[in-house]
Amino acid sequence: MSSVAPADLPVGENLGSIEAAERTEYGTKTARVKKRLTSRTATVIALIIAVLWTIPTFGLLVSSFRPAELIRTTGWWTIFQNPGFTLDNYREVLFSTSSSSPQLGSYIVNSIAIALIATLIPLVFASMAAYAFAWIRFKWVNWLFIFVFALQIIPLQMALVPLLQIFSTWLRPMQAWLHDMVPIIPEQNYLPLWLAHSMFALPLAIFLLHNFIAEIPSDVIEAARVDGATHGQIFFRIVLPLATPALASFAIFQFIWVWNDLLVALIFSGGTQDVAPLTQRLAEMVGTRGQDWQRLTAAAFISIVIPLGVFFGLQRYFVRGLLAGSTKG
Amino acid sequence: MTTADLLGKLLQVVMGLAVFAAVVGLLIFFIDKAPKKGRDYWQLGLFLLPAMLFIAIGLVYPAIRTSLLAFQDSSGDWTLDNFVWTFTQPAAIRTLINTVIWVLLVPTISTAVGLAYAVFIDKSRGEKYYKVILFMPIAISFVGAGVIWSFVYDYNGVGEQIGLLNALVVAAGGEPVQWLQTDPINTFLLIVVMIWIQTGFAMVLLSAAIKGVPTEQIEAAQLDGTNGWQRFMNVTVPGIRGALVVVLTTISIATLKVFDIVRTMTAGNFNTSVIANEMYTQAFRASEVGRGSALALILFVLVLPIVVYNVNVLRKQREIR
Numbered sequence: 026m027s028s029v030a031p032a033d034l035p036v037g038e039n040l041g042s043i044e045a046a047e048r049t050e051y052g053t054k055t056a057r058v059k060k061r062l063t064s065r066t067a068t069v070i071a072l073i074i075a076v077l078w079t080i081p082t083f084g085l086l087v088s089s090f091r092p093a094e095l096i097r098t099t100g101w102w103t104i105f106q107n108p109g110f111t112l113d114n115y116r117e118v119l120f121s122t123s124s125s126s127p128q129l130g131s132y133i134v135n136s137i138a139i140a141l142i143a144t145l146i147p148l149v150f151a152s153m154a155a156y157a158f159a160w161i162r163f164k165w166v167n168w169l170f171i172f173v174f175a176l177q178i179i180p181l182q183m184a185l186v187p188l189l190q191i192f193s194t195w196l197r198p199m200q201a202w203l204h205d206m207v208p209i210i211p212e213q214n215y216l217p218l219w220l221a222h223s224m225f226a227l228p229l230a231i232f233l234l235h236n237f238i239a240e241i242p243s244d245v246i247e248a249a250r251v252d253g254a255t256h257g258q259i260f261f262r263i264v265l266p267l268a269t270p271a272l273a274s275f276a277i278f279q280f281i282w283v284w285n286d287l288l289v290a291l292i293f294s295g296g297t298q299d300v301a302p303l304t305q306r307l308a309e310m311v312g313t314r315g316q317d318w319q320r321l322t323a324a325a326f327i328s329i330v331i332p333l334g335v336f337f338g339l340q341r342y343f344v345r346g347l348l349a350g351s352t353k354g
Numbered sequence: 355m356t357t358a359d360l361l362g363k364l365l366q367v368v369m370g371l372a373v374f375a376a377v378v379g380l381l382i383f384f385i386d387k388a389p390k391k392g393r394d395y396w397q398l399g400l401f402l403l404p405a406m407l408f409i410a411i412g413l414v415y416p417a418i419r420t421s422l423l424a425f426q427d428s429s430g431d432w433t434l435d436n437f438v439w440t441f442t443q444p445a446a447i448r449t450l451i452n453t454v455i456w457v458l459l460v461p462t463i464s465t466a467v468g469l470a471y472a473v474f475i476d477k478s479r480g481e482k483y484y485k486v487i488l489f490m491p492i493a494i495s496f497v498g499a500g501v502i503w504s505f506v507y508d509y510n511g512v513g514e515q516i517g518l519l520n521a522l523v524v525a526a527g528g529e530p531v532q533w534l535q536t537d538p539i540n541t542f543l544l545i546v547v548m549i550w551i552q553t554g555f556a557m558v559l560l561s562a563a564i565k566g567v568p569t570e571q572i573e574a575a576q577l578d579g580t581n582g583w584q585r586f587m588n589v590t591v592p593g594i595r596g597a598l599v600v601v602l603t604t605i606s607i608a609t610l611k612v613f614d615i616v617r618t619m620t621a622g623n624f625n626t627s628v629i630a631n632e633m634y635t636q637a638f639r640a641s642e643v644g645r646g647s648a649l650a651l652i653l654f655v656l657v658l659p660i661v662v663y664n665v666n667v668l669r670k671q672r673e674i675r
Contacts, residue, residue, distance in 0.1 A: 067474040074471050075487045078550065081502045082490070084518060088505065100516050131359060138367050142374075149378055150405040157401035161394060169402075171665055176409060178661040179417045180611050182633045182650040186423065186643055187416035209362040210369075219370065224412025227405050256397045257386040285495030287614040288630075292638060299359070304497045308618050311501060318505065318516070325501040329494050336493035337486075 082329075089114055089326045093319035114323035129306065129324060136302040136331075139215055139290075140283040143222035144276050150223070151230035152238070152272060156260050158231070159239040160246055170235070176228040184225070185292055192217045192293065213300050217293040222283050230275055237271035238264055277339050281332045303328045377404070417654075423647035436648035448625050449632045450652075452541055456612060456628060457656075460548045461605040465598065467549070468556030472564055473586065485561065489554035496551070500618030503547045507533040537625040544626055547615050552608065556601045563597030564590060603660050610656055629653050 087101045092109045099107045118129050158170045196217055204212040241264060249259050265272070287304045294300040296309075307328050310321055381400055388396035427433045440446045468488075475484040491499060508517030509532040515521040520530040534540050567590055575585045591598075613630040620626045622635060629649050637646025 068478060071471055071474040071478070071484060074467065075484055078488050078491070078553070080518070081506050081550070082494070085502045085505055096516065098516070099514055100518070100521050102518070102521075131363075134360065134363055138363055142367060142370050145371075146374060149374075150408060153381075153401045154405035157398050161398040161401070163394075163398065166398070171669060173409065175661055175665050176413050178607065178654070178657045179413050180630070180650060180653045180657065182611070182630055182646075183420045183654055184413055184416035185650075186637055186647060187419035188412060191411065191416075207365065209358060210366055211362060215363075215366055215370070220408075221412065224408045227409050228413070231405060255386045256401070257382045260401075261382070281493055285497070287495070287497050287617065288634070291634070304495050304614075307495075307497050307501065308614075311497075311504065311618050312621065318508075321501055322505070325498050329498045332493045332495070333490065336490075 085322050085325060088318065089322035091319075093317075096318045096322070114319045115327070118320055118324045118327065129303065129327060131298045132301060132303045132306045133327070133331075135215075135298070135300055136284055136304070136328075139218050139222070139300075139302055140280050142215070142219045143226070143283045144279045146219065146223040147226040147230045147279060148272060148276055151227055151275075152234050152265065152268065153260070154227075154231045155234035155238045156256075156264055158235050159241075160259075160264075161256070170231075173228050174232050177232065181225060181288060185288075188221060188224075189292060192220075196220070211297075211299040213295045213297055215300060218289065218300065221289050221293050222286070225289070226279055226282070230279070233275055234268065234271055237268050241267050273339065277335060280335060284332050420647045420650050421654075423643055424651045426644055428642075428644065433644075436644040439645055440648055440652065445627075446632070449627045449629055449649075452625075452627060453610065453629045453656075455541060456545055456548070456609050457606055459542075459545050460552060460609040461602050464549050464552040464605055465556045465560075465601050468553045468601070469560050469598075471553070472557045472561035473590070476561065476564055485554075485558065488557050491551045492554050494551070496547075496612075496614030497618050499547050499551055500615050503543075503550070504534070504619055507543055509533060509535075534620050534626075535624050540620060540624055540626050544615055544619055547619070548609060548612060552605045556605065559597055559601050560594060563594035567593035603664060606660060607657055610653060629656075 084101045087104060088096050090110055090112070091101065091104070092111050092113065095107055095109045120128060120130075154173075158166060200212055200214055200216060203210055203214070245263060245267075246259060249263055254262075284302070285304060286302075287308055290302050290305045291308075294302065294305060296305065298306075303324075307321075307324055310317070310324055381404065385397050385400045388400070424436055425432055425434065427435060440450070471484075471488060475481050478484070494502070505516075506518045507520075508515075509520055509530055510516055515524050515530050517533075519533060524530055531539075533543055571589050571593065572585060575589050580588070611630050612628055613634065616622055616626055616628055616631040617634070622628075622631045627635070629652060633646045633649040633653070636642040636649065
């Protein structure tokens with residue numbers, strides 16, 4: 026996997042030889058011009074694609090800072106003819122107390138609470154399973170691993186109906202009991218969402234982490250075994266520290282995935298502001314208040330900011346994690 | 355949100371963490387205290403136990419149950435009605451056709467644009483920033499993307515157009531269109547949103563693969579007097595075949611399951627519904643659990659060949675090790 030990371034490429038000498046080859050090939054003036062033209066065309070096309078990809082988001086960002094009246098009557102690209110800058114849209118969706126637009130505050134807290142725990146649980150369980158698959162050798166374990174990998178394709182849709190039934194049979198009484206014991210915790214709580222997200226994430230998580238953990242040199246593990254270390258010690262003191270990049274990349278991936286999820290939330294959250302995440306609220310706003318662009322633009326941007334922040338802050342790990350095991354073969 | 359609410363939420367998270375830490379601690383304790391006899395079995399079992407338990411409850415059992423539900427009516431009698439409905443009702447057939455259109459267009463266009471972009475920006479100045487721009491939509495939720503693009507497709511009955519697409523149409527001298535309500539163009543406009551999201555993913559993976567193509571091969575081709583296009587088709591593309599397959603399969607699976615975009619932008623109305631959205635509508639809105647399960651099963655069957663192929667690749671890999 027790491028063999029494809031740009032940082033590992035033997036850059037120095039090779040680049041020199043390419044230039045030399047190009048010098049021989051593009052010795053004549055016309056050839057040089059041609060070469061520059063093709064690369065220029067490529068750059069222009071790339072630039073056009075980049076601009077096209079940015080415009081929609083940019084338009085939303087600009088709109089979210091414009092007064093409601095202007096959003097409704099003029100296009101955002103006329104900002105210079107119709108100047109207007111305001112923070113009211115954000116103030117309204119974040120702090121307004123009118124019933125027509127409940128604050129997003131509690132939904133933001135929900136999204137964070139759901140995503141944090143629903144990232145942690147599969148991370149720990151999957152790394153334990155990945156370690157067992159990679160370093161405790163039995164013949165049938167191979168088949169079990171392939172089975173778990175294959176489970177990745179069970180569409181969420183296949184699990185929803187029965188899982189909802191299981192949860193209402195077994196989890197609901199537990200939630201009610203918890204609410205009786207600690208009244209401050211509402212009867213509708215995060216538990217179903219945490220469990221559902223963790224369950225759905227495991228196959229991919231085990232597969233990705235296994236790719237990393239299996240690459241740990243066996244001498245290290247065997248040396249520890251010879252020294253009498255137990256599997257528990259090896260797992261915590263050797264494997265987890267060595268697999269930190271993989272763990273980080275999966276954690277980012279899962280966090281963004283859970284944060285952006287709508288389907289699981291629609292089915293397991295109950296839709297109240299006790300549990301529902303930001304995406305669900307946003308989808309509701311689109312449905313019920315389709316023409317309130319000033320609220321929608323601001324709310325959409327708030328929902329985008331956190332995953333984008335996670336993504337930019339921890340980008341390196343994220344891309345590396347995506348590449349895990351994919352460029353082999 | 356009151357302070358009490360916030361406190362309740364905080365308490366839930368803290369308690370969740372505490373319970374989870376206790377469970378993991380217990381597991382590790384038992385792993386290290388496993389009996390001498392058959393020790394490896396014990397340890398293996400305990401390491402695998404939580405994940406396998408979750409997978410069994412959350413995926414294996416529900417999938418089996420859904421497969422059975424698909425062949426039952428509401429009173430639990432065995433029947434094929436659900437599938438008859440799926441393949442004979444015009445609306446349901448339209449859903450299947452739409453899904454096929456999605457799966458044909460999204461993976462191919464995303465991969466093509468992503469590959470072209472990756473090649474064009476390779477070794478150029480500011481490559482990193484170019485990549486970030488295209489990759490950004492990956493971090494945006496499908497719901498967020500739906501809002502962004504709804505704004506682009508907006509139709510304004512009176513006065514100036516505020517949706518970019520209609521503004522362009524008007525500027526070109528045309529009449530504004532209600533894009534999302536107009537069949538069949540609306541399905542294609544929704545597909546654009548998915549392509550917008552997935553292209554960055556394709557680009558990042560393919561870019562890494564391109565950098566893995568040995569420079570010696572490129573140079574050798576150069577010395578043979580090939581032009582750029584020939585080098586790309588005969589050296590680069592074969593060199594990144596593995597990555598191309600991964601990208602195409604991943605995006606295909608993601609496209610088959612597409613739900614949020616359709617749900618947010620049209621709710622499946624105006625003939626835009628796809629299997630995943632219809633499944634949700636039938637099972638959770640219309641209380642037609644059988645029909646929903648049938649659709650879920652069809653989805654599964656569609657994804658199956660893609661995964662069988664990947665499992666074979668994986669088996670070969672594990673035998674090599």
